Amino acid sequence: MQGGTLTATGGTTGSGSYGISANGSVTVSDATVTATGGTGKYSYGLYVSSNSPSVTLSDNGSLTARSESADKAGGIYFQNPFGSAGSVTVGDNSTLLANSVILYDNSFTEKPLAPTGNGSWLIYGQSDQPSAVGGTYTLEENITIESGNTFTIPAGSTLTIPEDKTLTADANQLVVNGELVLEGTFDNATELEGSGNLVLGEITLTDDEGIGAYAGYHLKLKSKKVTYTRALPVNSQYGTICLPFVPTSVAGGQVTYYQVLELESDEITLVETDFEAGKPLFYQTSGTGSITFSAESAAGVELVTTPATDNFMEGTMSVATPTAGYFLKNGNIYPIANGDKVKVKPFRAYVKGQNDASQASVMSVNVARP
Structure with missing residues (x-):
């Protein structure tokens, strides 16, 4: 032909x-x-x-x-x-x-x-x-995997379900060792197994939902575009941040990132550091109103759904209520005292630690210079 x-x-x-x-x-x-x-x-x-x-x-x-x-x-x-x-x-x-x-x-x-x-x-x-899948195959029609049949997307291959198409199958009929790009419909995506990646379409993260909508996926997650906007408190120079992706663009003000270098009874010393996905950090910004963190990639932006931890800080991707440690509010750092609980919103962080009677009621912030 x-x-x-x-x-x-x-x-x-x-x-x-x-x-x-x-x-x-x-x-x-x-x-x-x-x-x-x-x-x-x-x-x-x-x-x-x-x-x-x-x-x-x-x-x-x-x-x-x-x-x-x-x-x-x-x-x-x-x-x-x-x-x-x-x-x-x-x-x-x-x-x-x-x-x-x-x-x-x-x-x-x-x-x-x-x-x-x-x-x-x-x-x-x-x-x-x-x-079963070779190269990068994009569905041009709706496909149903009949009962009893299974197939694997092998490593190095990609199956794309575009916006107007549907793949109908149970999760156990499909194993993803390569990549599944899901812009259209596949109802059992959270249950998929394999060593590969699930690439979602555009994601907008919010403080209301946190990472909850994406925490149940078994596959490693990517997204074509991911965005998170942080409303800034009035007259607040510092904040905490823990995002599931590395932003390639920050709109609304210049941002510098810090991690805790030293924790004393009345002072927290910060040192400038690089941004990493899931890493709990302090930040300092000159912006007002709000700042928007975003990343976009045709190959997919990698996401993590579990926050990392270090010697001093704990990140959050959903609401946390620590009963010990230190939290940031209105630009000041306070110890959590007397077993009180503090609500920490998603995509933020708090400083770990056990407080005692010698603790200052308000901690000062010192930024170490290189």
Whole structure:
């Protein structure tokens, strides 16, 4: 197939129903081919019988090959009982969508056949397929993973669900060892397992919700764009901050970050430091009204959902109520005394410690100079 569009659909038979049946090799170059097997004892989207069967996509070629449920079925099915060869090659800028890719060879058994190439593909209905996703594949239609089928996004590959598309499956039908970019709909994203990343769309963090909406995810999280705005108290020079991302832009005033260097009975000494995701920090700003922390990346901004801790400070990503330590209010630092509880809002921090009678009622702040 060179150029143009071809749609081939098998009908209903008592034996075999094929979208396309071919001998030898099949090539799709700068063309769009949709091959769907119909209803019969055998159902194949693309059936190729040869001593060396092959499918090659190139130059923006697109192939969709699917089958109906049958005793013998395959999206792409190679019949080679006299040899063991068979190949599916997806070239640059080409795409393949199939519910399965199977080779029946001289061992007289059906085996999964993994595509190769620099293009992208999704094979969504074959649990034993070692290369279910290749390259960066973006759904162009809604897909449902039938009950009993599973597939894995391997490391180095990406499946993207765009805004107007839906992937319907249980969480245990999909393992993410590469990346799942979720801009559209997948209802069980919080339950997904794997060693890879879940890349969400735009996230706006607020003090009302904290990290709660994202704390339940099992996968490592990224976001295309993440934003957090902090309302600044009047006449307050210092604040505390603990964000799940590293901001690449801060709007509303220049900000300098500090960590605690030393804690004495009446003074806290701060030293300038770099920003890290999840790291509890003090900050100093010249801004008024509010400041907005944001980061944006096509590859995804990494997020953490658990705050880090150091020798002196504890970060918060949801509301915390410490009964000991030191807290910042209206630019002053106070010890938590007599077992009182202090409400610390999300994305802030407090100083750890156990207070005694010698503690000053208000701590002064000293900034160490390099």
